[in-house]
Amino acid sequence: MTDQDQALGRQKAKAPTIFDVAKQAGVSIKTVSRVVNAEINVRESTREKVVAAINDLNYRPNTAARVLSGKRFYVIGLIYENPNEFSYVQKVLNGALKACEAGGYTLLLLPLTLPNPDLIQDVRRFVSQSRLDGVVLPAPIGDFISIQRLLTDLDIPFARISPRMPLADELSIHCNDEQASFDVTQFLIDQGHQGLGFIKGDPIHAATAHRFEGYLRALKANSIEYHGEYVQDGQFSFESGRSATRALLDLRSPPSAIIASNDDMAAGTIFEARERGLRIPEDLSVVGFDDTPIASRIWPPLTTVRQPIVEMAEALTGLLIQKLRGDPDDSAERSFACHVVTRASTGPRLIN
Amino acid sequence: MTDQDQALGRQKAKAPTIFDVAKQAGVSIKTVSRVVNAEINVRESTREKVVAAINDLNYRPNTAARVLSGKRFYVIGLIYENPNEFSYVQKVLNGALKACEAGGYTLLLLPLTLPNPDLIQDVRRFVSQSRLDGVVLPAPIGDFISIQRLLTDLDIPFARISPRMPLADELSIHCNDEQASFDVTQFLIDQGHQGLGFIKGDPIHAATAHRFEGYLRALKANSIEYHGEYVQDGQFSFESGRSATRALLDLRSPPSAIIASNDDMAAGTIFEARERGLRIPEDLSVVGFDDTPIASRIWPPLTTVRQPIVEMAEALTGLLIQKLRGDPDDSAERSFACHVVTRASTGPRLIN
DNA sequence: TCTGCATCTGACAACGCTGTCATTATTCCA
DNA sequence: TGGAATAATGACAGCGTTGTCAGATGCAGA
Numbered sequence: 001m002t003d004q005d006q007a008l009g010r011q012k013a014k015a016p017t018i019f020d021v022a023k024q025a026g027v028s029i030k031t032v033s034r035v036v037n038a039e040i041n042v043r044e045s046t047r048e049k050v051v052a053a054i055n056d057l058n059y060r061p062n063t064a065a066r067v068l069s070g071k072r073f074y075v076i077g078l079i080y081e082n083p084n085e086f087s088y089v090q091k092v093l094n095g096a097l098k099a100c101e102a103g104g105y106t107l108l109l110l111p112l113t114l115p116n117p118d119l120i121q122d123v124r125r126f127v128s129q130s131r132l133d134g135v136v137l138p139a140p141i142g143d144f145i146s147i148q149r150l151l152t153d154l155d156i157p158f159a160r161i162s163p164r165m166p167l168a169d170e171l172s173i174h175c176n177d178e179q180a181s182f183d184v185t186q187f188l189i190d191q192g193h194q195g196l197g198f199i200k201g202d203p204i205h206a207a208t209a210h211r212f213e214g215y216l217r218a219l220k221a222n223s224i225e226y227h228g229e230y231v232q233d234g235q236f237s238f239e240s241g242r243s244a245t246r247a248l249l250d251l252r253s254p255p256s257a258i259i260a261s262n263d264d265m266a267a268g269t270i271f272e273a274r275e276r277g278l279r280i281p282e283d284l285s286v287v288g289f290d291d292t293p294i295a296s297r298i299w300p301p302l303t304t305v306r307q308p309i310v311e312m313a314e315a316l317t318g319l320l321i322q323k324l325r326g327d328p329d330d331s332a333e334r335s336f337a338c339h340v341v342t343r344a345s346t347g348p349r350l351i352n
Numbered sequence: 353m354t355d356q357d358q359a360l361g362r363q364k365a366k367a368p369t370i371f372d373v374a375k376q377a378g379v380s381i382k383t384v385s386r387v388v389n390a391e392i393n394v395r396e397s398t399r400e401k402v403v404a405a406i407n408d409l410n411y412r413p414n415t416a417a418r419v420l421s422g423k424r425f426y427v428i429g430l431i432y433e434n435p436n437e438f439s440y441v442q443k444v445l446n447g448a449l450k451a452c453e454a455g456g457y458t459l460l461l462l463p464l465t466l467p468n469p470d471l472i473q474d475v476r477r478f479v480s481q482s483r484l485d486g487v488v489l490p491a492p493i494g495d496f497i498s499i500q501r502l503l504t505d506l507d508i509p510f511a512r513i514s515p516r517m518p519l520a521d522e523l524s525i526h527c528n529d530e531q532a533s534f535d536v537t538q539f540l541i542d543q544g545h546q547g548l549g550f551i552k553g554d555p556i557h558a559a560t561a562h563r564f565e566g567y568l569r570a571l572k573a574n575s576i577e578y579h580g581e582y583v584q585d586g587q588f589s590f591e592s593g594r595s596a597t598r599a600l601l602d603l604r605s606p607p608s609a610i611i612a613s614n615d616d617m618a619a620g621t622i623f624e625a626r627e628r629g630l631r632i633p634e635d636l637s638v639v640g641f642d643d644t645p646i647a648s649r650i651w652p653p654l655t656t657v658r659q660p661i662v663e664m665a666e667a668l669t670g671l672l673i674q675k676l677r678g679d680p681d682d683s684a685e686r687s688f689a690c691h692v693v694t695r696a697s698t699g700p701r702l703i704n
Numbered sequence: 705t706c707t708g709c710a711t712c713t714g715a716c717a718a719c720g721c722t723g724t725c726a727t728t729a730t731t732c733c734a
Numbered sequence: 735t736g737g738a739a740t741a742a743t744g745a746c747a748g749c750g751t752t753g754t755c756a757g758a759t760g761c762a763g764a
Contacts, residue, residue, distance in 0.1 A: 015480075017719090017720055017721085018720065018721065019720080027743075027744085028743065028744045028745075029720090029721080029722095029744085029745095030722080030723095030743070030744055030745080030746095031742085031743060031744075033721070033722060033723095034742095034743090036721095037722085040741095041740095041741060041742055041743085042742070042743085043741085043742060043743090046742080046743085060481055061720080061721070062420070062719085062720050062721070063416075063483070063721095064415075064416045064417075064419035064420040064425075064483075064719085064720080064721090065416075065420050065719070065720035065721040065722085065749090066721055066722075067416035067721090067749090068414070068416040068417050068420050068719085068721070068722095068748095068749045068750065068751085069720075069721040069722040069723080069748075069749055070721075070722050070723080070749085071723095073416075082446065084645055086438050086439060086442040086645075087438060089442075090438040090441075090442070093461075094434065097461060097463065106460065106482070107460075107461070108458065108459075109445075109449060109459070109461075111446065111449065128367075129412060131415070131416075238648070238649050264649065267649045267650070268649075270651060271649075271650075271651045275651075293436055293437050293438075293646070294645070294646050294649055294650075296590070297590050297616065297619045297620075297623075297646055297650070298623075298646075298649070298650050298651070299622060299623045299626045299627075299650070299651070369749095369751085370750065370751065379713075379714085380713065380714040380715075381714085381715095381750090381751080381752095382713070382715080382716095382752080382753090383712085383713060383714075385751070385752060385753095386712095386713085388751095389752085392711095393710095393711060393712055393713085394712075394713085395711085395712065395713090398712080398713085413750080413751070414749085414750050414751070415751095416749085416750080416751090417749070417750030417751035417752085418750080418751055419719090419751090420718095420719045420720065420749085420750080420751070420752090421718075421719055421750075421751040421752040421753080422719085422751075422752050422753080423752090423753095705764100706764085707762100707763090707764080708761100708763095708764105709760100709761090709762090710759105710760085710761085710762100711758100711759080711760075711761095712757100712758080712759070712760090713756105713757080713759085714755100714756090714758090715754105715755095716753105716754090716755095716756105717752105717753090717754085717755105718751100718752090718753085718754100719749105719750105719751090719752090719753105720749105721748100721749090722747105722748090722749090723746105723747090723748085723749105724745105724746090724747085724748105725744100725745090725746095725747105726743105726744085726745080726746105727742100727743080727744075727745095728741100728742080728743070728744090729740100729741080729742065729743085730739100730740080730741065730742085731738100731739085731740070731741080732737100732738090732739080732740090733736105733737095733738090733739095734735100734736090734737095734738105
């Protein structure tokens with residue numbers, strides 16, 4: 001509350017409206033509206049007057065009135081799987097929130113628990129009840145055809161993070177999982193490892209395939225023979241990492257390094273290895289993916305691959321907002337690089 | 353809308369308005385409004401007609417119009433510290449989201465990075481720009497006097513989770529940290545431990561003091577002498593847990609069990625113990641607090657204390673919504689119980 | 705049956721903005 | 735320099751709801 005308010009008897013400060021700005025700038029409300037919405041056909045000198053008045057009064061357009069009057073809602077939805085390990089979603093959330101704030105949009109959340117028989121109904125209710133302009137779909141939600149179709153039918157633009165299969169002319173963003181996987185595999189090979197175990201992730205995630213391909217490419221590039229038994233399926237869960245590791249370590253000649261397709265599974269690998277009394281990294285090198293909080297909190301801390309998820313989500317949400325605004329596509333960078341974070345869970349292969 | 357739609361007369365289904373309902377029920381829009389808002393002075397027979405029409409048309413009031421017209425916004429804000437370890441916030445988020453959905457409110461997020469010199473300005477902007485009716489403040493944000501004062505000045509009701517010091521007549525909810533800490537300490541004593549190390553949390557959290565008090569009470573109840581050097585300060589971080597553990601294990605006669613005030617610090621304890629070649633739980637029992645994802649992902653999995661945060665946040669948000677609605681206070685349960693989750697990081701004291 | 709009061713109901717003006725369309729100012733070219 | 739084309743601006747009607755206040759209705763008691 002300002003001094004002025006107090007002088008006026010401490011009325012609860014009523015927010016200034018478009019009329020106040022128009023009056024102060026000496027123009028019509030429509031012109032103010034034009035300036036606020038960055039429309040064309042406003043003389044530069046007029047614009048300046050209006051902007052000055054806006055700043056002077058600290059005017060913010062009333063969202064409810066905009067919504068009621070126009071056909072836009074200034075709301076973006078984020079539909080995500082609500083997992084136990086939340087760090088991916090947290091990052092997406094932070095990035096999307098940042099872009100929304102910058103763009104004057106509001107972010108609404110729909111956490112989904114999978115599997116969900118009422119998936120489509122839930123999404124439909126969310127979208128129509130919350131009156132969304134657009135939707136951000138992180139993996140793996142973005143790969144649900146039924147959701148894509150629903151949003152297309154409702155004519156609601158969406159943008160996807162790391163989609164399995166980018167659609168023509170769609171908004172999406174990804175990081176180079178394949179290359180990252182190649183890099184981390186090469187890193188292990190450089191340390192002298194030849195027996196390289198690999199634990200795949202949940203096939204529902206596109207990253208699962210990409211990471212596996214990077215592994216294969218690295219083997220090939222180094223002329224290392226591919227052994228099918230060195231590759232195990234997992235579901236990105238701690239437990240699945242454990243049992244996959246069990247299988248790998250039970251092999252006649254077990255690998256000297258294991259690449260798990262995410263940190264949770266890598267934690268499972270370490271867990272299982274310790275149960276067997278193996279030393280890490282002396283007896284077994286382990287790497288994960290994603291650099292989740294657990295990676296730096298287990299013993300030994302995990303060598304892993306970090307994706308710039310926050311930045312990716314922010315960029316993608318920004319692109320979506322641009323599209324909603326009808327701005328020209330500024331063709332921002334849509335591919336981000338991952339990089340290997342080296343910690344103590346990996347080491348050179350010891351010849352015994 | 354496509355040309356085809358127009359040709360077919362398939363207008364994009366416009367949502368029914370209060371006028372449509374009024375017409376179908378044969379009453380005025382004001383009466384419909386009364387029914388929708390559960391106001392008094394509507395004849396039962398009239399109400400039934402209106403309700404039937406509402407259901408028939410599947411009418412939902414337009415939030416923007418309500419907001420524009422009335423003085424309520426149907427929006428609740430959640431202001432939280434945006435930490436690395438997100439599981440607490442995740443749970444709060446899930447609970448608040450659930451209550452908001454049930455109550456027809458929208459939840460808006462304000463993540464805060466601490467320390468933040470512009471804290472108050474950020475909060476003020478959030479609150480006024482987003483036009484909030486009420487705010488949920490999880491720990492430790494709820495204990496910032498400046499935020500409390502701001503909200504009080506702006507006349508915006510707030511509700512706090514686990515406040516250090518409940519204010520008279522405020523909405524808050526907590527779980528019995530002191531008792532939980534007593535229980536887990538007693539659990540260790542029952543296993544034969546006498547030398548009980550304790551790592552305090554960040555003093556900014558009220559839980560820190562409560563947990564310490566429970567520890568003290570358990571010592572007293574079992575006539576175990578209190579040793580000041582067995583108590584170390586921490587900040588709830590993995591690193592602080594490590595260094596506190598270092599100090600404890602460097603003691604002439606180190607404790608046989610360590611109680612860390614959260615899981616992250618307990619992870620630090622385990623990390624440090626392993627670096628020294630100690631076996632857990634044979635050489636050292638470790639317990640944490642909060643049952644975060646890491647608790648079940650480290651080796652060995654952590655005995656810890658689980659708080660029903662989701663339920664607490666849901667209940668509290670529900671209470672806040674009730675208050676905003678002007679409903680009578682139904683005096684729902686405001687105190688929740690924690691319980692010990694026993695895993696492999698604790699065991700009986702081995703006499704050597 | 706009528707009066708007076710409590711109970712219901714409805715007409716209509718906000719709320720603050722954007723879309724439409726009319727009007728006015730400016731620019732450009734013959 | 736005039737006239738057409740174009741750019742800039744403004745008047746005003748909604749958008750769907752709630753608040754206000756006036757008016758209608760119902761009911762008890764005389």
